Amino acid sequence: MILTDTHTHLYSEAFDDDRETVIANAISKGVERFFIPAIDSTYTQRMLDLKQAYPKHMFLMMGLHPTHVKEDYKEELAHVEEMLQEHNFCAIGEIGIDLYWEKAFLTQQQDAFRYQIKLAKKYKLPIVIHCREAFDEIFEILEEEKGEALHGIFHCFTGTWEQAQKAISYNMKLGIGGVVTFKNGKIDKFLEKVDLSHIVLETDAPYLAPTPYRGKRNESAYLPKILEKLELIYRKDIAEIAEITTNNSKMVFGV
Template structure:
């Protein structure tokens, strides 16, 4: 059984003291593919080091996270563009809009989002979307870029059933993580109405640990709790859902 974690910040400082043990726990559980989203240029070397340590298991993205869209965002976007021209990446992400922390940067967040979507199209890559308190603002940008060359993952999907349907209409998969296990997560109320061909599994490690680890550091091994919850909702075996979601990830990331 192969399980794929489509979104994990395994280069994070949170893992500096036990990264090897953390990775081994995941590998022992059959979690053998890890897709690694970028934040900004300050993490680039750590991402490359992680790839070098686990070349058969680590698949890198490049991009500028919306909470890191600051005054120097154009220089950061130049870094993303340069990286794409120099080597292979599997997605442009994570990119999008985050209005939880700072609403004043909405305009430049959307500008950066749109620019990176266009980069993804140029390189025929998927996008991985970060959306927090910003569904309308994200959909506005997606609507302006809609087309067959727009595809990817709506990372950490936490919206309504209607928002899920709209995300799917833009050729996105839904990234399902720890939130589906939360009592107040709400998405568990309609997940079984979403065909599993539209979802991928993720952790967002070290963030958003699933129940019963909520509030603690997340890690890729805990994706097994996400899989268990989804199996209960879909009334499917772990093996069956692991196969479906891993194939979905292969379809998105073209591997």
């Protein structure tokens, strides 16, 4: 049984003391494919080092995270395109709009999101969307950019059933992580109505650890806890869910 973590920040400082152990533990649990989202230029070398150390397991994205869109965002976007020209990446991500942590740079976030969607189309790559308290703003831009060339993942999907349907209509898979195990996570109330063909698994490690690890550092090795919750929701065998969600990730990323 091969599991795929479609969103994990394994280069994070949170893993500096035991990164090799964390990765080995995840692999021992069947998590063999790790998709690594970008944040900004300060993390690029860490990501490249991670890929070099685990070339068969790590797949890198490139992009500018919305909470890191500041006054210098155009310089950061130039770095994104430079990296796309120099290295192979599997997606543009994570990109989007975040109005929970930062409202002052909304215009810049919108501009950066549009620009990176255009980069994704130029390089024929999927996008991985970060959306927090910004579904309307995200959907407005996706409506402008929609088409066969636009596809990807709504990372850490925490919206409503209606928002799930809309995200899927834009050729997006839903990234399901630790939130589905939370008592107040809400998405478990309607997720069974979403066909498994639209679902991929993720941890967002080191953030959003699933129950019973909530509040602690998250790890890719905890992905089976999310899988166990989906087994209850979909009433399907764990191995079948693992196969379907991993195949979905292959469809998105092409690897």
